[in-house]
Amino acid sequence: MNAESENAPDLIYGLEDRPAPVAAVFAALQHVLASFVGIITPPLVIGSVLGLGAHLPYLISMALMVSGVGTFIQARRPFGIGAGMICLQGTSFAFLGAVLSAGFIVKSRGGSPEDILAMIFGVCFFGAFVQIVLSRFIGRLQRLVTPLVTGIVITLIGVSLIKVGVTDLGGGFNAPDFGAPRNLALGALVLVTIILLNRSNRPWVRLSAIIIGLAIGSLAAWFSGKLVPQPLPELPLISLPIPFRFGFAFDWTAFLPVALIYVISTIETVGDLTANCMLSRKPIEGPSYVQRLKGGVLGDGVSCLLAATFSAFPNTTFAQNNGVIQMTGVASRHVGLYIGAILFALGLFPLLGAVLQQIPKPVLGGATLVMFGSVAAAGIRILARAPLDRRSMLIIAASFGVGLGIAAQPTLLHELPKIVQNLFDSAITCGGLTAIILNLVLPLEQANTAARTGAETSEPL
Incomplete structure (x- = not known):
């Protein structure tokens, strides 16, 4: 560790520290586990609502693969694209309504599943340029995006995500045993385990808190009968990305709502990046801060452009990973490179993702609940500075x-x-x-x- 992390007692590894490979993999896995369900859920929802079941395995693989590439870009910051921090890119829930609306427009015209996807990815491709253009004017938009505004947005993001965590803890959306004592006990076990381990003075224990909590919860779920390993589905060994596999279409009626959501997504990203800067002990005002915002929002836009090109839905910087940084004390951007590689591998080899999908929802909910709460706490912390x-x-x-x-x-x-x-x-x-x-x-x-x-x-x- 260098002086950067030593001057920040809450951090085990500062932004420019280079953890050993084993430590970096442990930290990266916790980010992946915290975000995996969030990345694959929007494709599952969109696919089931629009009747795209035949294409779902490919859509999920591309979502993971593009998330990995986007996360790598954000951490590596090539040509000034990216924030140079752990900014895990994942499929955005904010676009669900607009994307479904675009799909229904095509479906009402009698379009096939391929026609629906061509329209969705076409309007999302052009919409990504909205965010790319906005990234160049972030400095001039500081009157709009003040610490007061970003604090409010981050707090609302955290509070909104808490509902997702609680839903998972209860058993998941529309689960037949939602709120069952067994589900609550499993979630509470994971939650308490992570809290206790996070208070340890040993960096390795704190670094591994989320993975250990999920492992203990999964083991308890197996003993209680909640986790019953299922046969792995028949999936191709490798999913190869193909540009515009389903074609390309455009419609202004479908485009305008998507374009506006890109504007809102930019505001969310600014809030997430501000929280990330604060947790990484970097300035949240001044020229260096503005440059990080510009690079981070541009990275989001480029990630969305890649997503539309390779059949994934729009991406955004995931807020829950700020919670992971706070819980683990690892802010090193070099960990972001490992996260990107792991996500890419999960997309390239879909069977790996199928294994992770078997972690019970209450176990994941217990872990994400405290992380989502950390996001809201980061927003309150920014508000307290205003x-x-x-x-x-x-x-x-x-x-x-x-x-x-x-x-x-x-x-x-x-x-x-x-x-x-x-x-x-x-x-x-x-x-x-x-x-x-x-x-x-x-x-x-x-x-x-x-x-x-x-x-x-x-x-x-």
Whole structure:
């Protein structure tokens, strides 16, 4: 470890530290296990809803493979593309509504599954350029994306993800035994194990906390009968990526909702990158911070471009991996290279992914619950750094009220046009837009403006 990590007692490995291969693989596996279900779930949902079952194995393989390449780019930062941090790229849930809407447009016209995929990947391909262009103007958008706004967005991301973690802990969406005592006990066992191991003073124990927790939970699930190993499906040994395998199509009606979600995804990415900078003990203001944001958002856009080209749905920087960084104390970007290689291998050899899919949902839920909570805590930490005057508290209150209100009552907008539902049926979207709009229209209090100006001129960049 170098001076960077020694000056940050919470970190075992700082951003530029190079862990030994064994330590790096352990850290990388925990990121992969934390995100694996999140990467493959959107293809599963989209495939089942649009009737794409015959193509699902290939879609899942490409999702994993593209996530690996995108994660590698973010960590390696070639030609300034990427943030140079652990920014695991995964299939974005935010695009589900818009992607399904595009699929239904083709389906209503009598299109085949191949026609549906051609339309989806066509509009997503052009939509990726929205994010690529926005990445070049991140510095000028700082009035829109202030620490107050990013803190609100990160907190909403964490709170929204907590619902996913709790659902898994209970047994999974629509599980027949949802909330069964056995499920709750397994989730609690994993949760408690990770918390106790994370408090250890031994770096190796803390580094392995999530893997050990998942292993203990899986073992307990096997003894209790919850984990019954299933025969592996008949899958090809290798899945090779083929550009535009299903063709290419475009429709403005399908494109506009997707383009707007790319804008929202950019705001989410800025929030995730800010949390990552903070956890990695890097500045969250100044020129170096802006350069990381530019590279990170550009990396997201390039990852989405690759995704559309190779039959994967749009990617984004996964917030839960900030929770893994906080839990393990490993912020080394070199671990991101290992993560990328592992994900690529999982996509290239689909049988490996089929094995990981057998981990019971309650076991995964116990692990992800604490990590998603860490994301929300990171958002609160950023909010605590902002001047919490009357104006700021009003923006926070309104944004949380709108965002969490949508999350608490998801059918609120279902009487409105479908396009409105697709765009705003999300706590992150509604709460984030509320924060941005109020931050623009509400005047700054004069005393706060003077204090902030004085702080900016006195702080070295």
